[in-house]
Amino acid sequence: MTTKQILYPSTKLWMAAIKPPMYSVAIMPIWVGTAVAFAETKVFNGAVFSTFVIAAILILAWENISNDVFDSETGIDQNKHHSLVNLTSNKPLVFWIGNLCLGLGLLGILAIAFWQQDLTVIAIILLCCVLGYMYQGPPFRLGYQGLGEILCFFAFGPLAVEAAYYSQTQTWSMTSLAVSVIVGIATTLILFCSHFHQVKDDIAAGKRSPIVRLGTQKGAQVLVWFTASIYPLTLLFVLLGISPGWTLLSWVSLPFAVKLCRHVQENHNQPDKVSNCKFIAVAVHFWACLLFGLGFIL
Structure with a gap:
């Protein structure tokens, strides 16, 4: 235990578990x-806007926390020192903190629905x-079948972007739907x-990730093509008149x-070196x- 604490300082472990940079995923x-x-x-x-951002952060916190709980049940996180379950040794507490985040996040979205009188x-x-x-949740665990990326694309792309558009206007937008593809890919x-x-x-653990x-x-x-697709898509939307030229920013x-x-091409098979690629x-x-969003504002 002492050796682990020296190798993995507790503050660093907690920051790795909370993953502050990841919450831009909820905001964008x-x-x-x-x-x-x-x-x-x-x-x-x-x-x-402010209520939606706070609610989205809380809901993403629930997803991250609950994923640690569900992963602890399959044994996939036994070597993951920054798992919240491993850090606290209290899975029920972690589970209910996650549920509290979910409840508070949904209350924020309910507030928006109440203001708009629209569900x-x-x-x-x-x-x-x-x-x-x-x-990750049982009995589905679709991430273990390699389908997590598909779920992620739709949840954080078309669905989330369209929800944000609708929360401001109570209407739909083909432009918003089109550009949500870029957000989903990113x-x-x-x-x-x-x-x-x-x-x-x-x-x-039997997880068939991509x-x-x-x-x-x-x-x-595949990562190279996947990453590169963002930029020609942005240009295509400008050429088609879907988004303004400023989005080329x-x-x-x-x-x-x-x-x-x-970085990934050079270190793809070296876990210690490639772990920071995310x-x-x-x-x-x-x-x-x-x-991209600033381009629309300008």
Whole structure:
């Protein structure tokens, strides 16, 4: 135990367990959907936006916390020192803290529905929660079948972005739906990258993640195409008149994308070195989505 504490300082472990940078994943779909709504309608409700962002962070916290609980049941996290269950040795407590986050998050979305006298947004977010549960929760555990990326794309892409747009306007938008593809791809990129360093543990637990199925080398090649697709898509939407030219600001994130692809290609089969690639993917996601949304505002 003493050796582990020296190797893994408790503060660092807790920060790794909480994963602060990851919460941009909850914020960016709300930001982009709201930005598109403002560009199209010149409507911006600050109270709705702020409430939605806080609620989204709480719901993502529930998903991250509950995933630690569900993973502890399969044994896949036995070597994961920063698992909340491993850190606290109290699975029921972790489980109920996660449920508290979910309840508070849904209360925020219910508040938006009450203000609008419209249940549409809460219905969409409940669907997102169902997809989030199906990712790791029993009896589904679709993440163990390699389907997590598909669930992630729809939950954090089309569903979340459209919900954010609707929360501002109470209408639908084909523009919002189209650009949600970019947000979905950028978010799914983070999940895809999270598998490279845990192939052995995934195989031992029977988890058929995309990297287990493809192998790390082919997975690194797929990552290049997957990451690169964000930028021509952005240009295509501008050329088709779907999004304004200012959205090409998102290309400022390209150096992070290049860094990510190079890093994974060089270290795909070295777990200790490649384990940080998901945080580079977070940087790609954050800057691409932030500047993409800013393009609509400008």
